[in-house]
Amino acid sequence: MIVRRLLLLCLWVAPAWAEQAPHIGVLAALEGTVTIIHAGLARVAQAQESISLGDSVQTGADGTVEIHLQDQTTLFLRPRSLLHLVSFAPPIPGQTPRTLSEAALEKGKMVVRTGTAPVAVTTPTAVVRAAHTRFAVEVR
Amino acid sequence: MRRLVASGLFLLGLCGGCRHADTFVVLLATGGTLEVNTPETTVTLREPFQGVTVQPGTTPRMATVGATELLEAYGPEALPQDWDETYALYFTEETMLTATSQALLTQITAVHRHAQVRAMTLIGFTDGLGTREENQELAQCRANTILRALRAAGVRAPITATGAVNVREEPAQYDAARRRVDVSIRLQ
Numbered sequence: 001m002i003v004r005r006l007l008l009l010c011l012w013v014a015p016a017w018a019e020q021a022p023h024i025g026v027l028a029a030l031e032g033t034v035t036i037i038h039a040g041l042a043r044v045a046q047a048q049e050s051i052s053l054g055d056s057v058q059t060g061a062d063g064t065v066e067i068h069l070q071d072q073t074t075l076f077l078r079p080r081s082l083l084h085l086v087s088f089a090p091p092i093p094g095q096t097p098r099t100l101s102e103a104a105l106e107k108g109k110m111v112v113r114t115g116t117a118p119v120a121v122t123t124p125t126a127v128v129r130a131a132h133t134r135f136a137v138e139v140r
Numbered sequence: 141m142r143r144l145v146a147s148g149l150f151l152l153g154l155c156g157g158c159r160h161a162d163t164f165v166v167l168l169a170t171g172g173t174l175e176v177n178t179p180e181t182t183v184t185l186r187e188p189f190q191g192v193t194v195q196p197g198t199t200p201r202m203a204t205v206g207a208t209e210l211l212e213a214y215g216p217e218a219l220p221q222d223w224d225e226t227y228a229l230y231f232t233e234e235t236m237l238t239a240t241s242q243a244l245l246t247q248i249t250a251v252h253r254h255a256q257v258r259a260m261t262l263i264g265f266t267d268g269l270g271t272r273e274e275n276q277e278l279a280q281c282r283a284n285t286i287l288r289a290l291r292a293a294g295v296r297a298p299i300t301a302t303g304a305v306n307v308r309e310e311p312a313q314y315d316a317a318r319r320r321v322d323v324s325i326r327l328q
Contacts, residue, residue: 064215066217076214076215076217076218078214078215107161109213109214111168111214111215111217111218113217114172123161123163124161124163125161125162125163125178125194125195125196126163126165126176126177126178126194127176127177127178128163128165128174128175128176128177129173129174129175129177130172130173130174130175131172131173132171132172132173133167133168133169133171133172133173133174134167134168134169135165135166135167135168135169135174135185136165136166136168136210136213136214136218137163137164137165138163138164138165138213138214139161139162139163140161140162140163140164
């Protein structure tokens with residue numbers, strides 16, 4: 001009985017939490033198999049779909065996706081990649097620029113075009129910090 | 141038997157987990173800032189095509205990546221957009237261009253002799269035959285060959301000529317596609 005109640009609570013809480021995660025960007029273009037993992041649930045991604053803070057994006061062997069974040073950062077994810085969208089803070093006028101977007105590339109390859117503020121990409125072995133530039137990062 | 145197989149798979153998983161993935165980063169544009177931090181070190185990349193491989197406990201390995209590699213590995217988005225034109229010139233022998241590439245070089249020099257060229261970058265490559273040191277020298281030599289040809293034809297723009305340090309170990313075999321110099325041109 002208790003287990004059943006807990007299960008029901010989880011089912012009620014999880015979608016509520018998922019709804020609260022702010023949208024931080026959109027999948028501007030995609031090809032092949034791309035999956036979004038949102039609140040622990042995986043689904044096949046569609047072009048022009050919104051993505052939220054805490055989402056993960058996974059590309060299949062034939063999958064590529066272009067992600068536009070609200071701070072004008074653009075991420076181009078290559079096939080066989082897994083990216084977690086870790087943090088995103090709105091800019092604070094008048095403050096020293098700080099990391100606006102942070103993404104974690106667990107595996108694969110990605111090209112990053114930075115937007116209006118610095119970006120950090122963490123990998124299993126390094127942290128890449130960049131501003132006003134473009135770069136490619138690969139986890140081998 | 142089943143337990144033995146399960147133990148083997150578990151140990152295999154552990155070994156796989158022990159291996160640290162390495163991270164490769166390459167800068168694609170001029171200007172801006174880019175730092176690669178590891179617990180031991182920080183590497184700053186300043187020039188487009190410049191890359192670095194980092195792995196915990198090892199010294200960072202710097203690399204120069206050509207436009208062709210960038211395109212193959214990361215797709216069209218990786219091509220430096222602030223370079224207006226890029227070409228690949230192929231060699232038959234150590235520093236002898238193929239007939240097609242010789243014709244292309246003639247075209248490039250004819251067009252850019254009097255054009256408003258802000259900068260040119262030449263990056264030489266080799267296949268995997270020979271030692272790493274020999275190939276590095278040959279890559280530089282190929283870039284210098286094109287540099288001399290451009291200067292002799294009257295191109296006066298600032299030109300950077302470098303030999304690529306191979307990002308990966310190339311197989312020790314003939315590879316016509318890697319016997320080349322990538323030419324990138326930035327116009328005014």
